[in-house]
Amino acid sequence: MGRMTATTPRRVLLAAPRGYCAGVDRAVIAVEKALEQYGSPVYVRHEIVHNKYVVQTLEKKGAIFVEETAEVPEGSIVMFSAHGVSPTVHEEAAERKLATIDATCPLVTKVHKEAVRFAQDDFDILLIGHEGHEEVIGTSGEAPEHITLVDGPEDVAAVEVRDPSKVVWLSQTTLSVDETMETVGALKEKFPLLISPPSDDICYATQNRQIAVKQMGADADLVIVVGSKNSSNSVRLVEVALGAGANDAHLVDFADEIDEAWLEGVSTVGVTSGASVPEVLVDGVLAWLSERGFEDVEIVKAAEESITFSLPKELRRDLRAEAAALVEK
Ligand code: 10E
Ligand code: SF4
Numbered sequence: 001m002g003r004m005t006a007t008t009p010r011r012v013l014l015a016a017p018r019g020y021c022a023g024v025d026r027a028v029i030a031v032e033k034a035l036e037q038y039g040s041p042v043y044v045r046h047e048i049v050h051n052k053y054v055v056q057t058l059e060k061k062g063a064i065f066v067e068e069t070a071e072v073p074e075g076s077i078v079m080f081s082a083h084g085v086s087p088t089v090h091e092e093a094a095e096r097k098l099a100t101i102d103a104t105c106p107l108v109t110k111v112h113k114e115a116v117r118f119a120q121d122d123f124d125i126l127l128i129g130h131e132g133h134e135e136v137i138g139t140s141g142e143a144p145e146h147i148t149l150v151d152g153p154e155d156v157a158a159v160e161v162r163d164p165s166k167v168v169w170l171s172q173t174t175l176s177v178d179e180t181m182e183t184v185g186a187l188k189e190k191f192p193l194l195i196s197p198p199s200d201d202i203c204y205a206t207q208n209r210q211i212a213v214k215q216m217g218a219d220a221d222l223v224i225v226v227g228s229k230n231s232s233n234s235v236r237l238v239e240v241a242l243g244a245g246a247n248d249a250h251l252v253d254f255a256d257e258i259d260e261a262w263l264e265g266v267s268t269v270g271v272t273s274g275a276s277v278p279e280v281l282v283d284g285v286l287a288w289l290s291e292r293g294f295e296d297v298e299i300v301k302a303a304e305e306s307i308t309f310s311l312p313k314e315l316r317r318d319l320r321a322e323a324a325a326l327v328e329k
Contacts, residue, residue, distance in 0.1 A: 008267050011296040012289055013220060014282075015212035015272035017305050021205030023105025024049045024276050026309045027082035028058070030103045033315055034079060035062050037322065043072045045089070046081040046134055048103060049276035050231035052253050069093045077101065079312075083134040084108040086141020101314045107173055107203045108135060112142050114197055118168050119143030124161040126150050126194070128183050129172030133232055136172055152179065156186040165193045171201040174233035174275070176240060177210055204307065205275045206233050210240045212302035213272050217244025220270035222262055225251045226281050227274030234274025246270060254281060255288035269294055 020028075027048050034042045040062025047055050047065060055065060069092045072078045077099045080089065084104040093100050104112075118125050125147045129136035140147045150159060150169075161167050169187060171180055180202060188194050200207070217223065223241035227234025234251060241249040248266075252258055263269075269289060273282050286297065310316065 009296075010266075010292075010294045011268055011298060012286065012294050013216040013268060013270045013300045014286070014297050015209070015216055015270065016299050016301040017205070017208050017212060017303055018272045019226075019275070019277050019279050019282060021105075021203070021275040022305075022307045022309050023082050023107060023203075023205070026311060027103040027105070028054060030101060030312050030315055031058050031063050031079060032061065033311065033319065034077065034101055037315070037318055038077055041076070043076055043078040043098075044081065045069055045072070045078055045085065046083065047230075048079070048081050050083075050228050050234075051274075051276040051278070052228045053281055054276065054278060069096060069098060072096065072098055074098070079103050081134065082108070084112060084138035086138050088141055089138075099314075101312050103312050104138075105173070105203075106309050108138070110199075111139055111170055111173065111197075111201050114170055114201070115139055115142040115147065118170075119146040122146075122166065124148065124163070124167045126159060126161075126167060126169045126187060127171065128152075128169060128175065128180055130175075130232060133172060135174070135232075139170070139172070150183060150187065153183045153186045156183065156190060159187070159190065161191065164191045167191050167193065168195045168197070170197050172232070173201060173203040174206045174236065175202055176236045177202055177207055178240075178243070205305070206236070208303040208305060209233065209237060209272065209275065212300055213237050213241045213270065214244040215302055216270040216272075216300045217241045217246045220246045220268050221266040222247065222268075223249040223270035223272070224258065224285055225249065225272055225274065226253070226277050226285055227251055228253055228276070231274045231276050234277065237272055237274060241270065241272075252285070255284040258285070258288060260292075263292060270300075 079101040223246040225237045
């Protein structure tokens with residue numbers, strides 16, 4: 001493509017769905033409701049979701065983020081992040097007499113339950129996921145004796161199991177679907193009797209955001225993914241965009257991180273955002289692009305999403321109690 005001229009058509013392809021999934025929406029609202037209900041501070045173990053702006057905004061409202069329950073003063077309220085925690089974290093919290101609110105996404109909890117069930121049946125569980133990621137730490141903690149982490153196809157050669165006729169694979173919820181299938185393929189070659197999870201572990205939101213970015217990838221000279229660097233699902237969108245044929249793709253937290261040089265010779269910009277990203281940040285990117293002549297926005301729609309989750313049960317119980325008290329007054 002030649003140098004950009006005043007006549008180069010400029011357009012934006014905007015992925016749908018993008019941004020908040022049901023688990024993130026619920027977790028962020030849970031922190032806000034907890035602050036309203038119990039007042040500040042509410043401690044949150046780990047970033048409630050992996051987004052800088054969300055964390056900064058909740059901090060301003062009175063949330064205190066910590067990495068370990070040991071940092072939470074005895075008797076306080078602590079919320080667990082959407083990524084889930086291992087049973088030992090629940091135990092530690094109980095020992096410290098903390099009131100807990102569990103904002104683990106129900107779709108992560110589903111994977112925890114699968115791990116528990118297969119461990120009870122004495123299976124070896126091959127957990128496909130990224131080493132050190134919070135969700136993987138939580139899921140592995142459900143059955144550490146039975147779980148082996150497989151971090152991509154290159155890990156497969158070294159995997160060992162006790163009984164190759166009793167092996168199942170499970171996964172992190174936010175992986176690249178294609179790379180996971182590649183890993184599963186390699187695992188199946190090695191363990192032909194390997195069984196698959198009872199239902200998809202990679203969640204609907206991860207899958208839909210990847211399908212949408214794939215649809216726009218081939219037509220985009222540049223794809224901008226809004227999301228934080230530690231957000232696994234957001235980082236995957238950059239990789240999927242490049243894999244689908246985008247010439248260039250970048251992850252940004254905020255519009256001011258976009259480099260003007262990226263627009264050199266570009267006529268079509270794809271825009272999407274990770275599952276932990278509020279729409280206001282995408283609005284900022286669209287405004288930035290519009291100021292530079294990219295005013296024409298076309299939606300690339302891959303799926304319709306309507307799933308929602310009710311708030312964590314501890315919060316629902318206390319909100320109900322409060323409502324009842326108001327009625328009695
Ligand atoms: O790093 P991740 O993509 O797992 O997390 P995130 O907070 O960016 O997005 C939400 C995803 C969760 C909570 C894991 N299922
Ligand atoms: Fe739940 Fe999927 Fe969102 Fe993770 S990305 S919080 S599993 S809906």
